[in-house]
C-alpha cells in the first residue's frame with residue numbers, strides 16, 4: 001500500500017462531512033435513525049473506502065435493485081458484497097451502522113445519491129439495519145458480534161490456501177462485551193492472521209447510554225494486545241492517523257485499530273442529549289443540526 | 302358474543318402496560334431481580350431499574366453469560382426476569398437456556414419483545430421461531446399475550462409456576478382488546494360458531510377479531526378462540542372445540558412450524574379427530590425488514606390472508622373485495638425509544 005500525499009486527507013474529510021450531512025437528512029426525513037453511528041464512523045469509513053481497502057470496481061447498480069427474496073439453496077440472494085469489488089473484503093459488523101455505509105458508498109461513487117431516499121422503505125434492500133442483500137454488506141450481522149468470526153474464517157481460508165487480498169472488518173465497542181468477539185480475537189491470533197485488519201469504532205456509546213456506565217470493557221488495547229494482536233490506538237476522526245495505523249502490519253499477527261470517536265462529532269448541538277443510540281430529532285433539532293453541518297442536501301424524490 | 306369483537310375497530314391503546322405493571326408487581330416481591338442486555342428502557346425495564354436499583358443488573362450485550370447469571374441467581378432463591386428483544390432472549394443464548402435454566406427447571410422469566418414481523422429490524426431482529434424453540438424445551442411454559450390487559454395481568458397468572466416461563470409480547474403503545482385478566486391455560490372465547498373455528502394468538506388476535514366479525518356480519522357462523530398459553534397446549538375447552546370443528550384456522554405471527562398451528566395439528570392427529578386444519582403463518586422462509594403492514598402482507602399473514610383462509614375453510618366467497626381488509630393495525634411506535 002502506498003502512503004499517499006496529504007491532499008487525500010482533505011478529500012476524506014470532505015467526504016466524511018457530506019456523509020454526516022446525508023445521514024442527517026435521511027434521519028430527519030425518516031423521523032429518526034442511527035445518526036450518531038454515521039457521525040462517529042464517517043472518517044473511518046471514508047478512509048477505508050477511499051484510501052485503505054483494495055476493493056476493485058463495484059459491479060452493483062448505482063441504484064440497487066429492490067428486494068427479491070431471502071437466500072434459498074441454489075438461489076443465494078447476495079447482492080451487498082458486489083459493491084465492494086472482488087479483491088479485499090469488508091465486513092461491517094454492527095449492521096445498524098448501515099446508513100453511514102450507504103452514505104459512504106454514495107460518496108465514493110458506488111451508489112447514486114438518490115438511493116438514500118429509499119433507506120428503510122418497504123421493499124428496499126437498503127434496510128435500516130443492513131442485511132447481506134444491502135449494498136456494501138457481506139453478511140447479515142444485526143445480531144451483533146457475529147461478523148468478526150466470519151471475517152476470521154475468510155482470512156483463515158485465504159491464508160491457508162495462499163490467496164491474496166486483505167480482510168477488513170469494522171466492529172463497535174458494544175460488541176466488545178460479547179464473548180464471541182473474544183473467541184474471534186483468540187482464533188485470529190492463534191492462526192496468525194496477518195491478512196486481517198479490524199477497525200474498532202470506540203464511540204463510548206451503546207443503547208443504555210455510555211459504555212462506561214454499562215460495562216467495564218477497558219483497557220481494550222492492552223487486553224487485545226495480550227491476545228496476541230498488533231494493536232494501535234488513534235483519533236478516529238483523523239484520516240491520516242487512521243490510515244497510518246491501519247497500514248502498519250506485523251507478520252504473523254492480526255491488526256486492530258482502536259479508533260476513539262465522538263458519536264456527535266461536528267454536531268455540537270446534540271451535546272448533553274440523552275438517547276444518542278437511535279435519534280428522533282425533536283422540534284428545533286433539525287434546524288440546529290443544519291447550523292452545525294451546513295445546509296443538508298435536498299431529497300432527490 | 303359478537304359484541305366482544307366490536308372494540309377492535311376503534312382501538313384504545315395503553316402505553317407500556319407491561320413495564321409499569323412489572324415494576325408494580327415487583328414492589329412487594331423482594332425476590333424479583335431484573336437483568337438486562339443493554340436494552341433496559343427498550344424493553345420497559347427502566348421503571349423497575351429506577352424504583353429498585355439494588356435489584357437491577359446491567360450485564361451488557363452478552364446474552365450467553367447473562368443467561369448463566371440468571372441461573373445462578375435463581376439458585377440463590379431469586380426470581381430473575383430477563384426482558385429483551387425476543388431473538389436475544391431466546392435464540393442467541395439457546396444452549397444456556399436449555400441446560401442452565403430449563404433442565405434444572407429454575408424459576409426464570411424470559412420476556413421477549415418485537416414478536417415476529419412487528420419490527421423493521423430485519424431477520425436479525427424478527428423472532429419468527431422463538432415460540433418453536435422455547436416450546437421445544439422440556440419444563441418451559443410458553444405464553445404470548447394478546448393485548449395490554451394481558452400484558453398487565455400475565456405476571457399474576459404465572460405466579461405459581463415453579464419452572465421457567467417464556468412470555469412474548471408487544472412493547473410501547475399496546476392495544477386494549479380485553480377487560481378481564483389473562484388466565485393461565487384458559488383460552489378466551491371471542492365468538493362461538495360451527496362453520497369454522499379460528500384460533501389466534503398474539504397480535505394476530507386483533508386481526509382475527511376483525512375478520513371473524515366481518516364474517517359473522519356476512520352470515521358465516523365463525524368461532525374465535527384467543528390462545529395465550531401456547532405450552533402446555535391442553536385447555537379442555539380448546540381441545541373439545543377443535544375436536545368438534547369441521548375446520549380450524551390457526552393464525553400466528555410466527556413460522557407455521559413449531560407454533561400454534563403445529564400444536565393444533567398434533568392434538569388433531571393424536572386424537573384421531575379428522576378436523577381439517579388451515580394454518581396462517583410464515584411459511585418456512587426467513588424474512589427481511591420493512592414496515593409491519595408490508596411484511597404481514599409479503600409473508601402471507603395479513604388480514605386478507607386470514608379472510609382467505611376463512612373462505613377456504615367454508616368453501617365459498619364471503620368478502621366482497623380484498624380491500625375490505627386493507628390493514629388497520631399500524632403499530633404505534635411513538636412510545637418506544639428506537640424505531641424498531
Ligand SMILES: Cc1ncc(C[n+]2csc(CCOP(=O)(O)OP(=O)(O)O)c2C)c(N)n1
Pocket residue numbers: 037094096142143144145172173174175203204205206207276277338339340362364389393
Ligand atoms: C446480540 C445482540 N444483542 C443485542 C442487540 C441490541 N443492540 C443493538 S445495537 C446495541 C448496542 C451495541 O453497542 P454499539 O454497537 O457500540 O452501539 P452504538 O455505538 O451504535 O450506540 C444493542 C445492545 C443486538 N443487536 N444484538
Ligand SMILES: [Mg+2]
Pocket residue numbers: 172173174201202203204205206
Ligand atoms: Mg458504541
